[in-house]
Amino acid sequence: MKKAFFLLVVVLISTFMLAQVKEVIFWHSYSTTSGEYKLLTEEIIPEFEREHSNIKITEVQVPYDEMRRRLIVSTAAAQYPDVMRMDIIWVPQFADIGVLLPVDEEFPKDFQQIKDDFLTGPLATNYWKGHYYGVPLDTNTRVLLWNREMFEESGLTAPPTNMEEFIKYIKILTKDTDGDGQIDQWGFADTGFGPWNSMPWIYSFGGQILDPTNSKAEGYINAPESVEALKTFKDLYNQGYIAPIGGGGIGVLEGYAEGIYAMTFDGPWSWSIIKGQYPDSEINYSLIPAGKGGSKSVVGGEDIVIFNSTKYKEEAWEFVKFLTSKDVQLKFATVGQMPILNGLLDEPEIKEHPFFPVYLKQLETAVPRSPHPAWNEINDILDSAWQNAVIGGVEAQDALDNAAYEIEEILNDYR
């Protein structure tokens, strides 16, 4: 009897204490073996909790591959975390089904500042129908990787800076090295046909996917510039200058390190992937070659969102602000996460970094994949359009006219 009474008191006291501390649940998919995860759990969260003694952050790690399924299940059951680090392309989709907090409306004062401080490309990924549903947490983009050794063997010294040079170099660098009639060295290689891969081509050629308000495809994705980009890619591919895409087996980065592919476009993770397998290889980064549209790349990365079911809006927002503060962003930069704030190029953590300066420079002009709830569908339509043209033999104009028509049908549902 005594024991039971004692137990009851303990339970009561602990629930009382828990009630005092506000628990903010934070979902993310930092790999538990990564430096980012170590930094987050051992330094950043403890520091935040020291500064805010009434808030407890409970971080929940979910592997990226499982995150989407987990999120869909929680949506169906209306059981959300408070804060979540989410792939940028999911934000409009989850905003559209009404589960995310419009942070610009909720915290207008802070948001005014955010608009000045944050890189515009990554910030734009949070926008849907008049509101921002999150803020960027980290970012990335694709830049040109070029293999110096292969360049020198072909008598080239510097990376291409414009499209004419780029196309010329691709042709020069493609060879049949052992003379068996089969090409075994390519000027350019890529991992797929989707917008993540094709957008640097489309936008650098001066093309576009949707209009600036993301409500029209006709006249944008099938504009002459967009068609020209696809046509150029298609011709290069069909003439054998671009390595076959999607065959499985040897990856583009491995091929780059082994001297099979002279150039590719890739994100900042390329460094650790290449160095992990080929520690001695030299990696050279350069801006995407500029065409009529300038040097344009595609924005990737993660945003941080608050679910509108949260009991602790203010506390969650404190945590978001903390994670996106300059100090924390610079700390994350030391473990390889690209910061999302303007004007960090002069900070020593960035300046001395082997490749962040190129990426941050590229980010100044990089374009987000159109923030739209139906982006997954649009993505697949564009992917098929490129495939139809490049490997299916359809004319570039026809493929993109068809894509414009299909995308228009989808956009219709959201107007």
Add this chain to the structure above:
Amino acid sequence: MTREKRRKLVGLLFVLPGLISYLAWTLYPIIKSFIMSLYKWNINPNIPNKFIGLENYTQLFQDPKFYAALKNTIFYTLITVPGQMVFGFLVALLLNRKMKGQTLFRLLYYLPVITSWVIVSILFQYLFAARGGLVNFLLKDLLHMIQKDVPWLSNPKTAMIPIYTLGIWKGIGWSMLIFLAGLQGIPKQLYEAASLDGANSWQTTTKITLPLMVPTIMFELVMLTIGGFNVFLSVYVMTGGGPMGSTEVLSSYMFKEAFDYFHFGYGSAISVIFFIIVFTIAQIQRKLLAKRSLY
């Protein structure tokens, strides 16, 4: 309580766990899917769903992607089911003989069955890689059957081949095991009598083994057909339905519509049609099974 009643109650208690899980995990989802397929379903429970009747179905029947996926699924079943059965039967015949290391071989053939689909799919991606893949090496450099490396997975014309091959390879072990059980159920006396009558091994196989194996064959046919229609992970991992939708199957298309595009109503409509097809085929096969069992 009478003895009879108590017996019934005990019986009910025994089937209860199975019954509950059947109701919760099989029957309820089927009914729920059907209901969802009549709505423009929003996954957020706080937003009301819009009832649209049979609109998802009318859209589905005009959707070329659905027919492409259906065709791919049917071809997959038509190719992999006989493939698994023929190879499984041959292996079972071999392993049914008395020989050294029998258990080891059975284990070896069964290994692919228990290995994760994701892992073997990645393995097959490497085997069928355009550059440096084992299959291209065998065909080009060793056997000189082809002149140039075949980009198996990136060509719409060949992309299903690795998926078929994987489906057959992974299923042989299961098929073998079932056939083996069937073979060992055939009474030895029949073979003894046949050999006394001077029957050769071809005659014993066609006159004794095959006829007595009919129920096993029919059972495998039903199970493998259902399995064939459910092909998903190998497609999802190896090609994601591409290139150009050439490897899209019903389940991957349903998954894409529901979980990538958030068209839960449309995805449910696909799964309902899918269910009807598989259910019908299984019923037809079961009827055949019931008839042929009476020998």
